Amino acid sequence: MSPHTTGGLGLVRSSNAGKPTWTLVGTGALAHTRTDHIHTTDLEATNVDKQVLRAVVEDVMAALDHYSAKLASTPGGAGWLHVQHVPVRRFVAEIVRKLLVLNSWAPFALAPGPLTLAPYEGLVGLRSSSSREYLAYTVTWSGVAYVLGAAAPHNPTRSAQLRNRARISTANTEPSPLPSDLGRQDVLALSWTSRHGPR
Numbered sequence: 001m002s003p004h005t006t007g008g009l010g011l012v013r014s015s016n017a018g019k020p021t022w023t024l025v026g027t028g029a030l031a032h033t034r035t036d037h038i039h040t041t042d043l044e045a046t047n048v049d050k051q052v053l054r055a056v057v058e059d060v061m062a063a064l065d066h067y068s069a070k071l072a073s074t075p076g077g078a079g080w081l082h083v084q085h086v087p088v089r090r091f092v093a094e095i096v097r098k099l100l101v102l103n104s105w106a107p108f109a110l111a112p113g114p115l116t117l118a119p120y121e122g123l124v125g126l127r128s129s130s131s132r133e134y135l136a137y138t139v140t141w142s143g144v145a146y147v148l149g150a151a152a153p154h155n156p157t158r159s160a161q162l163r164n165r166a167r168i169s170t171a172n173t174e175p176s177p178l179p180s181d182l183g184r185q186d187v188l189a190l191s192w193t194s195r196h197g198p199r
Contacts, residue, residue, distance in 0.1 A: 008026075008027050008039065008040060008041055009024050009025065009026065009027060009039075009040045009118055009121075009141055010024070010025055010026070010027045010029070010030040010037055010038060010039050010040060011023070011024060011025075011037060011038050011040060011043070011108075011115075011141070012025050012029070012030065012033050012035060012036070012037040013035040013036040013037065013107060013111070014035065014116075019113060020111040020112070020113035021113045021114050021115075021116060022108065022113055022114070022115045022116070023115070023116040024040075024115065024116065024117055024118040024121075024141055024142060024145065025118070026118075027039055036107035036108075036111075038105060038107075040141050043098070043101050043102065043105060043141075044098075044101070046101045046104060046105070048097055048100045048101060048104070049100075052100065053093065053096060053097055053100060056096045056100070057089065057092055057093045057096050060092050060096060061088075061089055061092060064081055064088070064092070065081055068081070069081040069082070087136075087137065090136060090137075091137050091138070091139070094127070094137070094138045094139050095139045095143075095144070095147060098139060098141070098144050099144065099147075102144065114145075114148065114149060114150060115141075115144065115145035115148055115150055116145065116150060117141075117142035117143075117145035117146060117150050117152055117155060118141070118142050119154050119155065120154055120155060120156070121140055121141075121142040121155060121159070122140060122142070122143075122155065122156050122157065122158045122159030122160060122162065122163070123139065123140060123142055123143035123146050123152065123155055123156070123157050123158075124137055124138070124139060124140065124143055124157060124158050124159065124162065125137070125138055125139075125140050125143075125158070125159035125161060125162055126138065126159070126161055126162055135162075137162075140159060142155055
């Protein structure tokens with residue numbers, strides 16, 4: 001493994017009543033541990049089988065469609081999953097990818113157990129590829145622990161970066177006035193970018 005600077009999280013094996021458990025800790029603590037451990041950045045860098053990832057994501061999306069697509073809909077009757085299919089699919093893929101990576105790490109695969117999340121870390125964050133116009137959400141490692149059943153009494157649902165971004169965007173919701181010399185026209189505007197196209 002490559003050397004790391006401090007910062008970020010690591011996953012460390014511990015035990016609870018003789019059963020393996022895994023705890024998310026600050027990476028500074030990893031230098032002193034004698035049990036199995038890994039930096040989450042190393043987990044993130046692990047390759048996964050794209051066909052397996054695609055197949056599992058398809059299964060999860062089919063289950064979402066079957067069990068919850070009709071729970072909410074637009075006034076026109078379109079289900080929430082139809083309207084939000086692309087971002088939901090990407091978010092599901094992020095969760096599935098992290099679960100596959102975790103399962104591919106030999107120490108965890110040989111002794112799987114519950115994960116203890118990092119206190120106060122948001123469960124959902126932003127991917128580094130997010131732009132101002134299109135937010136790409138990801139699950140944090142504490143979010144993965146939560147998906148696997150860990151209690152999160154002190155964890156916010158959104159990361160600090162995401163919460164701060166929401167505050168900034170809602171502070172500027174007042175639309176700017178239209179120019180007074182603009183005549184009244186019937187206008188239809190369409191916007192389509194590669195970001196919204198199928199991948």
